[in-house]
Amino acid sequence: MELKICHMYPDVLNLYGDRGNVMCMTRRLQWRGIEASVTRLPIGSSPSLAGFDLVFIGGGQDFEQQVLLADLHRGKDREIKAAIEDGVPFLTICGGYQMLGSYYETYDGQRCDFIGALDLYTVGAVQRMIGNYSFQCEASAGSSVVVGFENHSGKTWLGSGVEPLGKVLSGFGNNSQDGTEGAHYKNVFGTYSHGPLLPKNPAFCDHLLLTALERKYGKAELAPLDDSAELLAHDEMCRRLTKG
Numbered sequence: 001m002e003l004k005i006c007h008m009y010p011d012v013l014n015l016y017g018d019r020g021n022v023m024c025m026t027r028r029l030q031w032r033g034i035e036a037s038v039t040r041l042p043i044g045s046s047p048s049l050a051g052f053d054l055v056f057i058g059g060g061q062d063f064e065q066q067v068l069l070a071d072l073h074r075g076k077d078r079e080i081k082a083a084i085e086d087g088v089p090f091l092t093i094c095g096g097y098q099m100l101g102s103y104y105e106t107y108d109g110q111r112c113d114f115i116g117a118l119d120l121y122t123v124g125a126v127q128r129m130i131g132n133y134s135f136q137c138e139a140s141a142g143s144s145v146v147v148g149f150e151n152h153s154g155k156t157w158l159g160s161g162v163e164p165l166g167k168v169l170s171g172f173g174n175n176s177q178d179g180t181e182g183a184h185y186k187n188v189f190g191t192y193s194h195g196p197l198l199p200k201n202p203a204f205c206d207h208l209l210l211t212a213l214e215r216k217y218g219k220a221e222l223a224p225l226d227d228s229a230e231l232l233a234h235d236e237m238c239r240r241l242t243k244g
């Protein structure tokens with residue numbers, strides 16, 4: 001078995017070491033004897049997503065989101081939409097998550113027209129939403145409790161065609177108002193959680209990998225790994241967050 005992973009815009013969307021998530025997926029596959037390859041698609045690369053089994057898009061600041069807009073609308077927008085409708089799993093973080101929605105309007109009124117692959121939009125607030133946080137994934141996204149780190153000005157609002165990824169347990173999530181975090185549509189998982197999202201949340205990582213393997217091979221199983229170090233980090237952060 002093998003997964004072909006696409007890392008889209010690694011040159012501009014890589015805040016807080018988001019690419020560590022790609023390394024985590026690769027290792028967790030290899031440790032189980034499953035092959036993994038990673039192809040980077042920076043600005044200027046061919047837009048084609050043909051043949052990829054999983055797509056990762058990290059986060060970036062408003063500036064980077066504006067920098068990539070022209071390239072996005074030169075064909076990657078159509079490719080992303082087609083891949084999503086075809087059920088390709090995506091993990092998208094913060095700026096990369098916002099990019100799949102219709103638009104992002106910054107708090108000072110600058111508008112980025114994105115791709116509308118997901119029924120959501122984002123509007124910037126003056127006060128940024130920053131800090132460690134946690135959320136409980138919906139059953140359709142595996143039910144695990146995820147600990148992460150968020151830093152965004154954008155408040156994201158989901159339309160009727162898209163489900164939240166989870167419910168906020170502590171922190172801000174999509175918009176600090178409706179208790180939702182992230183988005184789940186077909187096999188797209190969008191979240192505000194940066195940095196070592198997958199290393200700290202092995203259950204969520206495996207849910208994503210299993211989704212990709214089952215889509216490709218029909219049936220798949222992931223052998224258990226020794227996650228004791230990862231779970232120590234996860235559980236300690238849960239403990240700190242619930243202590244307030």
Ligand code: GLN
Nearest residue numbers: 059060062094095153154
């Ligand atoms: N520019 C977006 C915001 O501030 C995304 C930031 C990010 O990816 N951390 O809302």
